[in-house]
Amino acid sequence: MIKTPARAFAAAALALLPLTTATTPAHAAETLSLHDGIEALPQAAEVRHGYERTKFKHWIDEDKDGCNTRAEVLLAEAVTQPTIGAGCKITGGTWRSYYDDTTVQGPSGLDIDHMVSVAATI
Numbered sequence: 001m002i003k004t005p006a007r008a009f010a011a012a013a014l015a016l017l018p019l020t021t022a023t024t025p026a027h028a029a030e031t032l033s034l035h036d037g038i039e040a041l042p043q044a045a046e047v048r049h050g051y052e053r054t055k056f057k058h059w060i061d062e063d064k065d066g067c068n069t070r071a072e073v074l075l076a077e078a079v080t081q082p083t084i085g086a087g088c089k090i091t092g093g094t095w096r097s098y099y100d101d102t103t104v105q106g107p108s109g110l111d112i113d114h115m116v117s118v119a120a121t122i
Contacts, residue, residue, distance in 0.1 A: 034098050046120065070112045082107060 032040065059068040067075070067088035074082065074090055082093025095104045104110055 035101065038099065046117075073112045074107050074110065079103070 059070050061068050063072075065088075067084075071084075071088045071090055074093070074095070075084070077095055078093045079096050080092075080094040082090045084090060090107045093105075093107060095107075095110055096102075097104065
């Protein structure tokens with residue numbers, strides 16, 4: 001078989017692949033706590049060109065089970081499960097903050113938001 005220059009290059013790259021891959025297993029890599037990992041993230045100035053909040057629905061009930069997005073996140077992230085009342089009213093429960101390592105009692109002390117703001121995705 002005659003190899004085109006592109007195929008020859010690809011074959012050469014594949015031949016070198018075993019020589020250039022890391023020999024350390026992924027699980028042996030240094031690990032950081034979540035807090036230290038967050039602190040290590042680079043920061044940049046926020047740019048909101050093209051963002052309009054009205055383009056994004058707020059607290060929808062995507063699966064139509066009676067609980068909006070905020071309630072779904074509260075239920076999924078609870079350390080101690082809250083009580084779910086009529087209309088998906090959530091009371092009680094505890095949550096642990098990943099960011100400042102504090103425990104919050106009851107859902108009213110929590111803000112639920114995107115990990116990356118919607119404005120940053122534009």
